[in-house]
Amino acid sequence: MKKTQIIVIGNGMVGYKFCEKLKSKSESFNLIVFGEECRRAYDRVHLSEYFNGKTAEDLSLSTATWYEEQNITLFLSNPITKIDRDFKMVYAADGLSYSYDYLVFATGSAAFVPTIPGVEKDGVFVYRTIEDLELISEFAKKAKTGAVIGGGLLGLEAAKALIDLGIEQTHIIEFAPRLMPRQIDVAGSEMLKSKLADLGLKIHLNKNTTSIVGDGKIAAMQFSDDTNLEVDMLVISAGIKPRDELAKACGIEVGQRGGILVNEKMQTSDPSVFAIGECALYDGMIYGLIAPGYEMAEVLAANLCEGDKEFTGFDMSTKLKLIGIDVASFGDNFIDEPDCRTIIFENKHKGIYSRINVSNDGQYLLGGILIGDATAYNMLLQTVNNKIVLPENPEELIFGSRSGGESDGAGITSLPDSALICSCEGVSKGDICSAVTDQNCENLDDIKKCTKAGTGCGGCIPMVKDLMVHTFKSQGKYVKNVICEHFNYSRQELFDLIHIHELKSYDEVLNEFGKNDGCEVCKPLVASLLASLWNEMILKKGNDVAQDSNDRFLANIQKGGSYSVVPRVPGGEITPDKLIIIGEVAKKYNLYTKITGGQRIDMFGAHLNDLPIIWEELIAAGFESGHAYGKGLRTVKSCVGSTWCRFGLHDSVSYAIRIEERYRGIRAPHKFKSAVSGCIRECAEAQSKDFGIIATEKGWNLYVCGNGGSKPQHALLLATDLDSETCIKYIDRFLMFYIRTADPLTRTATWLNKMEGGIDYLRNVVINDSLGMAEQWEQEIENLISSYKCEWKEAVENPAIRKRFSHFVNAPEEKDPTIEFVDMRGQKRVAEWKTSNQI
Amino acid sequence: MTDTSNWLAACRVEDAVENGGVCVKNGEEQIALFYFKRRNEWFATQNECPHRKQMALSRGMIGSTTDEPKVACPFHKKTFSLHTGECLSGDECAIKTYPVKIDNGIVYIGKSPK
Structure with a gap:
């Protein structure tokens, strides 16, 4: 039987996705693809990475042999020049003709170039293809100033490209009164503008370019307000123009302002001809984003395989990182009062702007804008799309909960199975959960392979992970908290294994219980375990290279x-x-x-x-x-105590010194701090420490598991009116219990928060010895204390270790010449971060 | 014989740090040199981390992800492939990588990036 022949015009992202989707559904088609460019379809979304060292091949969506393996005929640098719909034939530039049963336009779009006198001059570019980028980067070598027309998404990308190319002064010229006029509001634009200005970009709003002047080559831009700007080069990124000329020429209906008219089946005015992606005009709209393009490809592929899918418009919510700045908009982002209630949070210091629009009855989230920090984007988008009823205080959605209760992960359980999690690949919550339950996916990679979720822009990955873990738990599966890909153990398991096998170096541990080369997660973790167990000099036995930079030096x-x-x-x-x-x-x-x-x-x-x-x-x-660099005891702070203070009950300074000298140098899962106050006035702030001691009339009260820092938490009272010896005994047990069982990089407060039974359980373990470990722990900590040595003393006395404290291996006397200091209040300070393409 | 016009004699093999990095001065330039003792492989990259422009990669921890050798910058733990220089932390920046060869106990680094 003769196979149905489908011809695809255009080999961009959407054209490629259509081929992939069609081939995965059916083998009963002959596919022929004509591309105008000289390369296989590549990732245009991440085009600017080309300037960061990615090659055209890195950006390619497929391997060189993919088309062949799939039995797809691919023509490159061979555009279609004419279509004869009566005979169902296409004519290609190489002179050959082919017949089709179905014809698919995936011709995409070209850059929209406004009719400004002088646009043809040298040094004026568009930003669309790898060839454009090559031209831009060649020209940029001799340019010092550059401008971009267009302050939208693509314009900002182009501006980033100019910065990456080393253009010292880059200007953005936008006709509208704000940046990204389709995505964000005026206040958001102001915030974005000031962040971009910090990076050295000059932003000009309300500017209408009237002509480009220069003798053959661009020299300056002239604006309607009679101002001008001297520039060496210009990139025009003012929008897109659908490539509909071929369709138009063969009599297919196109929109007034361009775009091939399609219905919800992606069908054009000719039932055998279809259009998908940025060349298609659906319901008066051109969809210039990748996710709706992929959805169109899916709809068409499904319908050609006798499915019944319809394209009914697409959510234009977006989240992206522009020059290192998060920008997101979702749902109805521009709706204003009185049609809704708006909650705005603005932090100029940190450059964060968040706006959410809530329905007047306070029940539903309608949309919003996030700038500077878009971590809440996924959850907010789901809340809009699934009409989830808002909590009593909807501002918590952008501020985070104030009650301190853990709300993480609670959100995803309330989503319906139909909730779209990965909009690039159209994967729902139900698809991801069933990948775990029915297809036994055990990690993120499995889920990616199985469902394709997270393989597009990657923005949904945190949510996919949460769903995976949540599904594991609901199945009663034990979620093992393994360290990393090199060790299939939890920290606590590895602690015991190293102890039992008496291993002393990272390499031994990796050989015995790990695989491959290790990484920046397991190395410091194992190094910390070795130190907690044996308290040997941390830079010996090759363990120096397993230490975090601070410990290493x-x-x-x-x-x-x-x-x-x-x-x-x-x-x-x-x-x-x-x-x-x-x-x-x-x-x-x-x-x-x-x-x-x-x-x-x-x-x-x-x-x-x-x-x-x-x-x-x-x-x-x-x-x-002072071990200020280590995950171990920092300081034991004290008030002046009874030796001088008229209120002091006991000598808090002497006790603090005794405690600090007792636990100095001991390594733990995280740093820990302590304090001793001489009376209830608490001048040493002991209740904000990992363990704190406060004098009472009868002795000492011992508090544990407090901390300051980013999530302050008060310490809880563990025991009262202790004598000095008992207090130290309890601290010994408490610390060893913590060192043995806490997850990596977990402070005592978080450790306690996760402990089932909480402070009562901890008290039972420490005071009543409910685990029967007290004696062993006291012995272990005694060993650590008696083996203490000042590691700096050992380091300066050991020539092999000392040798490592030089910047250049081939010029050991020379210091790093790039370190810069500046003067401030009569002392030096370090020069500010150099502005760069911040991540 | 090693052609000295294209290769920089960086240091002796025993001067390099096993399973870690050292910084090599090449005129005004700084190059990070890494020695995977376990795989007996050498890599060289620019010393500057592109994230905050810090001369720090030679002080970073090396390791692998699946089989890809990588280095983590000590400042903010951005990781980079030592093969391709690609940023593995999902960011849009890459580092230059240089060829390395060992000849007669001396480590040579190619003067131009791969």
Whole structure:
């Protein structure tokens, strides 16, 4: 039997997607594709990555052999020149003709170039194809200033391309009074404008270009307000124009302002001819986004295979990262009062603008705009599309919940199965859940392969993950919290394995229990376990390269690449002589000094090369490492206590020093802090620490699991009126329990929040020894304490370790010349981040 | 014999850090050199992380994802493929990579990027 012959005109993203979809549904077609460009279909959405080192081949949507494998005939650089609909024939540029049963237009669009006198001059470009990019990048080599006409989505992309190409001054010229006029409102535009200005872009709104002047080559742009702008090059990105000329020439109906008219089956005025993507005009609209184009491809492929799908318009919600800035709009983004109630949140300092439009009865979310931070986008879009009834305080959708209750993940359970999660590939919540339950997908990659969800723009991936985990849990599947792809164990399991097998180096652990080369997740984790277990010098046995940068160089890396130096000052007590030493060292090595929140002195701006000699001097004067760089004990803060204070009940300073010296250097899943207050006035703020001690008439009250930081949490009372020895015993047990069982990088507060039974359970374990581990833990921590050594002392005395503190391997004496300092209030500070294509 | 016009003699093999990186000075330029002892493979890239323009990649941790060797910048943990220089953290930036060869105990880095 003769196969039905389908000819596709155009080999862009949508044309390619149509072939892929049709081939996955049926083998009963002969497919012939004609492309005008010289390459296979490539990813036009991420075109600007071409300037970041991606090659045309990287951007390609298919492998070189894909068309052949699929039995698709592909012609490149061979556009169709004429169509004879009576005989159902097409004529190609190479002179040959082919007959079709069905013809598909996937001709896409071209850049819309306004009729401005002078657009033909040298140095004026459009931004559409890889060839355009090649021309732009060649020309940019000798250009210093550039401009882009168009402040929409594509225009901003083009501006980013110019920055990437090293154009020092890039201007954006927009006719409308705001940027991205289709997506965001005036206030949002202002926020975006100031963020873009920070990156060095000059934005001109309300500007109408009247002519482009220059002798053969562009020299300046002339505007209707009689101003002008001198530029070396110009990129026009003012919109798109559907490629409908071929359809028009053969008598197929097109819209007044362009676009091939189609119905909901993607059928044109000729029933054997179809149009999809940016060349198609549906219900008066050209859809210039990739997701609706893919949906059209799906509708057509399904209908050719005797399915019954209809295209009924498409949600134009978008989320994208423009020059490193999140911009999203969803639902009815522009609806205004009195037709709705609007909630706006604006943080100029952080450059965040969020707007949500809520129905007047407060029940439903209608749409909104997010700039600067679009993490809430997926959930908000789902809330609109599925008409989910809003909570009592809808502002929590953009502020986050204030009650502190964990709402994460609660949202996805309320979604119906039909909720569209991946709009690029049209995958619903039901599809993803059934991939887990029915097709046994066990991880994100499986789900991607199985459903294609997350393979387009990738914006839905966090939600896909949440759904996967949620489905696991609802099935009663044990969700194992494995470390990373190299270790199929949880932190706690690996802790025990390393303990039992007495492993001492990262490489041994990887050989025994891991695979491949490890990564930045498992390396510091294993290094921390080794330190927690054996307390050996952390830079020995090859473990140095498994440490995070701060641990590896025993100092905190700062902006610009210099380091900070923090000697331990137990309890915050320091002699005048030692203060003088710190002052002298800071002066000698030109360091910025600041008193820290933990009652010690931080010296900033040390070159890597200087660290050993600085520490040598500090150690000689009786200082030791403060471990400000490590995941371990930071400081034990104290008030002045009963020795001086008229209210003090006990000597809080002496007790703080004793505690700080006891636990110094011990490595844990995260940093931990402590404080001792001499009375109930709590001047040391012990209730905001991982463990805090407050004097009472009868002894000490012990509080645990508090922290300041980004999610402040008060510590909870563990035990009251303890004598000094018992208090320390409880802290020993508490710390070992935490070190053994907490997830990586989890502070004590979060650890407790996840613990079933909470503080009562913890109290039972620590005080009543309900696990029968107390004795072992006390012994273990005793071992750690007795093996403590100052690691900076070991580092400066060990030539092999010391050798690593130089910036250049082939010029060990030279410091990094790129570190820059500037003056501020009589001290130095590091120069600001260099503006760049921020991520 | 190694052609010195196209290759920079960076350091001796024993000066490099096993399973880690060092920074090599090449005139005004800084190149990060990585030595995967486990695979016996060498890689070289620009030292500057394109994210915040910090001279830091040589101080980053190396590892792999599936089989792709990578380095994580110590500043914000952006990761880059050591084969292609592609940013693996989903961002739109890439780093330059250079060829490396070992000859007679000396590590040579190609003077022009791959």
